[in-house]
Amino acid sequence: MMSEFKYHRPENITEAILLKRDLGDAAAYWAGGTDLVLQCKSGKRRIGHCIDLTALQDLSFINAAKGGYRIGTLTPLSELERLNADTPHLRTIRDVAALMCTVQTRTIATLGGNLCNASPSADLFVALAAMGAIAQVTGLGGTREVPVDAFMLAPGKTALTGDEMLTGVFIPAPDVPHASAYRRIARTVVDIALVSAAASLTLDRTGEKINEARITLGAVAPRVIRATGAEEMLTGRPLSDLIGTFAKEVGATAAQSAKPITDIRASAEYRKNMVAVLVARCLISVSTELEAGL
Amino acid sequence: MKIRLRINAHTHEVETRPNQTLAQVLREDLGMTGTMMSCGEGECGSCTVLVDGTPVTSCLMLVGQAMGRDIRTIESVGTAAALDVVQQAFVDEQGFQCGACTPGFIMVAKAFLAENPTPTEHEASQAMSGNICRCGAHPYIVRAVLNAAGILAQQKGSEHEQSEL
Amino acid sequence: MNKVSFEIVGKGVPVKDANQKVSGTLTYATDFGVYRMAHGRILRSPHPYARVISINTSKAEALPGVIAVLTHFDTPRLNWEAPWFNYRGKVLDGIARFVGDEVAAVAADTVEQAEKALSLIAIEWEVLTPVLTVEEAAAKGAPQIRDEGNLRPSYLFEWGNLAEAEASADYSVSCDIRFPAQQYAPLGRNACVAEWQGDHLTLWTGSQTPSEVKDGLHEALGIPQSRITVQALPTGSSFGCWWTNNFMLLTALLARKAGRAVRIELDNDECMATVKRRHEERSRARMGCDSDGNLTFLDMDHVIDNGAYGFKDDVGFTSPDLWNGIKNGRASVTGINTNRVTAGCFRGVGDCTLSVAVERMADQLAEKVGLDPVAFRIKNQISAGERFRSLEQFETEALQASGGDLLAAVPPDLRDDWPKLFHLSSGSPLPMLRDGADRFRWNERFVGWGRPHHVDGPKHRAVGVGTGSHTCGVETEGNSSAIVRINPDGTAKACCSVGRHGNGSETTLAQVAAEALGLKLDQVEVEAGNTDACPWSHGSIASNTMFRTGWATRAAALDARAQLLAIAAQECFDDVDQAELDIRAGLIGFKETSGDNRQFSVSDVLNLMRGDAHGQTSSITGSSRQPMPPTTTFSRQFAVHFVEVEVDVETGEIRVLDYLALQDSGTIINPQVMKNQVIGGAICGLGYALYEELLFDSETGAVRNGNLLDYKVLRTGDFPPHAKVVFHESHDSIGPFGARGAGESPIAAAIPAACQAVYNATGVWVDLPMTPERVATALAKAATGKK
Incomplete structure (x- = not known):
């Protein structure tokens, strides 16, 4: 049973942020609230004030921007899975959104909520971090940008401070060949990721050489992490190297970055082993997409 | 409040x-x-x-x-005495046993068919996966949704014919 | 009775409450309340094993809104027992035996007040050392957590000559398998409302066993059954979860103390972690065969974890009956109590564990002999008329007890039709194995043991077959009765105490009654929950609803029909012999051979009586006058399931691609109901095979995944929508219109089918549940072994 709290329904961002400033830590921004409501129901979290963001519908959008796209923090996952995706990263976002929770919870759950919940197994978080997405944060002190891969500090803890609100995410769409992929291990068709990985490759103009590689891992550390060792193996290499066993070697190196724990969903050992498989599969998928696009 | x-x-x-x-x-x-x-x-x-x-x-x-x-x-959606097409399809296909999950399935099916009036079997079975039927009527739930889609399409077709006349 | 064409039996009509269910208007137990009721919540133990030294309720009682606080000082010192030893204990006794055990309860004006009051109850505990596993509980010097001790006497049966058979077997295999506890995961929860009028208790709750709830109240409260009315309301999925549960008795006592009607609704955590679950079990066994693949022996020791209040010494082992080729054997089952949530019967109890162990060993023997799994089953499984080898000792005992005449207990008029006891009355998996292999393209898709028929990178596809059987009820706990009442308007009500939890009994029993009466289906309704209306019945337990209560329903309907025809013959048809009359679609007339076309409706006849001051009756009540004679020693239900899976050998993930389920339950009363029983069993079995496992904390025994996020059940996307069900209706001479039991064999067949398919895809046997991690680990282990 949820403990009692006060309810606020600001009409715009400024009002919301002012409320948060005044109410402090006792207050929580309530986007879709699908995670928060469970935390409150179970007693894991007690809040004194709910700042319901339902009225801030202008924070639900997907817009083209310079060098990429901006997605509003209140965009529900159900909108993301219906994305009319015309860039590689948006396609990945669309596919990842469709994996998350259930049809009827994706209609409430939001992009921003998923990031702010800061779960190391959050599907979208892992994918966005791999893409080099940038969180846009607004507070009374102004607006700042935080790379998504630096947004999660610990389970349930983000880089947001004080009155700050995550207002949206920028998804890069460089004008050179690039692609991304996400893979996870799950039990039934509806599940939380037992372990997950995402990879994103950006090529040079010729489309032959990997200019930038980003590999992220989910549910193998207290936060979504990057497999920097594996990234280094890829940077500067020809894309064609991914044919053959190289992808598996990179996967094995990525597994070295994983620091998983054993919990009721999976053992540390299995998680670590699967990082190798998933990263390799992400890389094969990305290289296949890039080869096809060239 | x-x-x-x-x-x-x-x-x-x-x-x-x-x-x-x-x-x-x-x-x-x-x-x-x-x-x-x-x-x-x-x-x-x-x-x-x-x-x-x-x-x-x-x-x-x-x-x-x-x-x-x-x-x-x-x-x-419909009353026990006058069922809606989707409800009737669940009855015809017997897409339930205990019925505790059924209203939830029907609400999802209504929205799903409104958006996707001609679903494939795979699409229907994925779309119904946000609900749990512990009795295990899974195939009959999916078939109920597909049958309802067929009937709704027919109804739409005949409405269309009528409007043309 | 030979198979004839039926008017109503065999028709796939929608269940009677279908429209209510799809419109959300059926009143489940959780939707029910009475005027001026209070709300109760239960205080649960944080300790696995602890004694209450003192309990202070004064703060809770002082809280505004609180009406009563119930502790073990308020409850009778009486033990009560649930059906088939699913529970034995007191409602409260000041000792907590698992984390979540009931300690006290509060009634208040609102749920919130009751909840708050719980936190104000102060308890001083003496924390005791718990036993959390069967091994711990069985160890020498282990704390005994019950007055009766932790161990139940082993249930043992033996047949043939095991020692000789073992010595001469050409092949033998062994196993040591642990089976996880499955959770009913009962969708829709449950609630109980209790109200006292003077010393009469009325209790509304969701239950499959209304009569047994009344028995439980009688035992636990020590009040006469005549002062108890139970109204079982529809529940969500149950599968053995909602029989008689301690929280119902607690509600009754709380209401008595409160002096007001009280309602307790269990939340999802309580449903998942404090009521019941399947036993955690362990099979250690050996099995052998000769060089031709004829099974020669089985030697099995099986242990079941009863949890805190389960009291079972046996989980119904029908596998040796199915594998009648096992000529010699010994099987022992031992029930052990632990400080974990109570374990009890769950759909296919025993079948999903011991029988799965037997199927695995049979498969391993088949591989050694070089036989295909279908052929091996055909070689070793039972057919109608065969004597059950494994029941030898029981047959001998029964022979002695009956003075040499096994049919002594069968009334003379039934003996002609009554099959030989200790011989299979009807049916067999064999024709289904042949038919299924054909339909499933088995010969194309089975390419040898441990070999996938299709490989695409890490994705291996293979097929598997599994078989299951179950009894059709148990008869040792009392005989099921039913009443059929014909109303003055010509409609009828069959009163059968079987509850309503989705198995369609309110419809199938109406079909049986209507067929027997000669009424139209819409003229017959079933009351399945009211114990004032219904005579005692075991309830929906052990697949007996149709076979035993259905038998009683048919008998009661025939009795009512005979009474009606006697009156009609006398009053409307010039005193003809009633045997010349028939009832068809609600109209009484001569049988078709007669030239007399006079017809009277049932209401005509009864209204004639009503208008006559000397009329015998205005309504007719038929009852099952004689109890159903012994049956469980010969009637069985059979399931044969085929499955195709795809295993990702790198990640261990499994997808189910194709499914075929064949079922022999005799006459199918309603194919629409039956297909759901079959596929529902298959899906629940696959869930257990692939994902379902209740996890317990190693320090406290508390349930760790009492939620649907981490207790995974299959969803529509996890099961092929094109799955098929095929019925083989081998007629049974005893079951109502030839019907037998159905609900439990399908789950039993699904599990070994999946295990075998995964073996064929990967070359490794994987323990249950075959989660991605278990599959991957087993594969890694096998790979290391090969190196």
């Missing part, structure tokens, strides 16, 4: 508290027990209602979030 909810085209005024979910208010304050409550965690879909036309697990939605929105529950 006193709030107004627009449910099944009627306005209801409820004295409630902010920590109540839409599902609780529907069941406990308004007696709309067709919306079932099972897991209370958004996993089983028993409590699905439509909010502005989209399916929502009402056990996860605060009652405040539902204010000012168009809420449709199973009570608005």
Whole structure:
């Protein structure tokens, strides 16, 4: 049973942020609230004030921007899975959104909520971090940008401070060949990721050489992490190297970055082993997409 | 707090508290027990209602979030004496046993078919996966949805013919 | 009775409450309340094993809104027992035996007040050392957590000559398998409302066993059954979860103390972690065969974890009956109590564990012999008329007890039709194995043991077959009765105490009654929950609903029909012999051979009586006058399931691609109901095979995944929508219109089918549940072994 709290329904961002400033830590921004409501129901979290963001519908959008796209923090996952995706990263976002929770919870759950919940197994978080997405944060002190891969500090803890609100995410769409992929291990068709990985490759103009590689891992550390060792193996290499066993070697190196724990969903050992498989599969998928696009 | 909810085209005024979910208010304050409550965690879909036309697990939605929105529950779909096409398809295919999950499935099916009137078997079985049927009527649920799609298409076709005449 | 064409039996009509269910208007237990009721919540133990030294309720009682606080000082010192040893204990006794055990309860004006009051109850505990596993509980010097001790006496049966058979077997295999506890995961929860009028208790709750709830109240409260009315309301899925549960008795006592009607609704955590679950079990066994693949022996020791209040010494082992080729054997089952949530019967109890162990060993023997799994089953499984080898000792005992005449207990008029006891009355898996292999393209898709028929990178596809059987009820706990009442308007009500939880009994029993009466289906309704209306029945337990209560329903309907025809013959048809009359679609007339076309409706006849001051009756009540004679020693249900899976050998993930389920339950009363029983069993079995496992904390025994996020059940996307069900209706001479039991064999067949398919895809046997991690680990282990 949820403990009692006060309810606020600001009409715009400024009002919301002012409320948060005044109410402090006792207050929580309530986007879709699908995670928060469970935390409150179970007693894991007690809040004194709910700042319901339902009225801030202008924070639900997907817009083209310079060098990429901006997605509003209140965009529900159900909108993301219906994305009319015309860039590689948006396609990945669309596919990842469709994996998350259930049809009827994706209609409430939001992009921003998923990031702010800061779960190391959050599907979208892992994918966005791999893409080099940038969180846009607004507070009374102004607006700042935080790379998504630096947004999660610990389970349930983000880089947001004080009155700050995550207002949206920028998804890069460089004008050179690039692609991304996400893979996870799950039990039934509806599940939380037992372990997950995402990879994103950006090529040079010729489309032959990997200019930038980003590999992220989910549910193998207290936060979504990057497999920097594996990234280094890829940077500067020809894309064609991914044919053959190289992808598996990179996967094995990525597994070295994983620091998983054993919990009721999976053992540390299995998680670590699967990082190798998933990263390799992400890389094969990305290289296949890039080869096809060239 | 006193709030107004627009449910099944009627306005209801409820004295409630902010920590109540839409599902609780529907069941406990308004007696709309067709919306079932099972897991209370958004996993089983028993409590699905439509909010502005989209399916929502009402056990996860605060009652405040539902204010000012168009809420449709199973009570608005059809009555036991006059079933809606989707409900009838579930009866014909016997896409249930105990029935505890059925209203939730039907609400999802209604929204799904509105968006995708000609689903494939795979699409239907994925779309129904947000609900849990513990009795295991899975194939018959999927077939009920596909059959309902067929009937709705026929009805639409005949309406179309009539309008052409 | 030979198979004839039926008017109503065999028709796939929608269940009677279908429209209510799809419109959300059926009143489940959780939807029910009475005027001026209070709300109760239960205080649960944080300790696995602890004694209450003192309990202070004064703060809780002082809280505004609180009406009563119930502790063990308020409850009778009486033990009560649930059906088939699913529970034995007191409602409260000041000792907590698992984390979540009931300690006290509060009734208040609102749920919130009751909940708050719980936190104000102060308890001083003496924390005791718990036993959390069967091994711990069985160890020498282990704390005994019950007055009766932790161990139940082993249930043992032996047949043939095991020692000789073992010595001469050409092949033998062994196993040591642990089976996880499955959770009913009962969708829709449950609630109980209790109200006292003077010293009469009325209790509304969801239950499959209304009569047994009344028995439980009688035992636990020590009040006469005549002062108890139970109204079982529809529940969500149950599968053995909602029989008689301690929280119902607690509600009754709380209401008595409160002096007001009280309602307790269990939340999902309580449903998942404090009521019941399947036993955690362990099979250690050996099995052998000769060089031709004829099974020669089985030697099995099986242990079941009863949890805190389960009291079972046996989980119904029908596998040796199915594998009648096992000529010699010994099987022992031992029930052990632990400080974990109570374990009890769950759909296919025993079948999903011991029988799965037998199927695995049979498969391993088949591989050694070089036989295909279908052929091996055909070689070793039972057919109608065969004597059950494994029941030898029981047959000998029964022979002695009956003075040499096994049919002594069968009334003379039934003996002609009554099959030989200790011989299979009808049916067999064999024709289904042949038919299924054909339909499933088995010969194309089975390419040898441990070999996938299709490989695409890491994705291996293979097929598997599994078989299951179960009894059709148990008869040792009392005989099921039913009443059929014909109303003055010509409609009838069959009163059968079987509850309503989705198995369609309110419809199938109506079909049986209507067929027997000669009424139309819409003229017959079933009351399945009211114990004032219904005579005692075991309830929906052990697949007996149709076979035993259905038998009683048919008998009661025939009795009512005979009474009606006697009156009609006398009053409307010039005193003809009633045997010349028939009832068809609600009209009484001569049988078709007669030239007399006079017809009277049932209501005509009864109204004639009503208008006559000397009329015998205005309504007719038929009852099952004689109890159903012994049956469980010969009737069985059979399931044969085929499955195709795809295993990702790198990740261990499994997808189910194709499914075929064949079922022999005799006459199918309603194919629409039956297909759901079959596929529902298959899906629940696959869930257990692939994902379902209740996890317990190693320190406290508390349930760790009492939620549907981490207790995974299959969803529509996890099961092929094109799955098929095929019925083989081998007629049974005893079951009502030839019907037998159905609900439990399907789950039993699904599990070994999946295990075998995964073996064929990967070459490794994987323990249950075959989660991605278990599959991957087993594969890694096998790979290391090969190196």
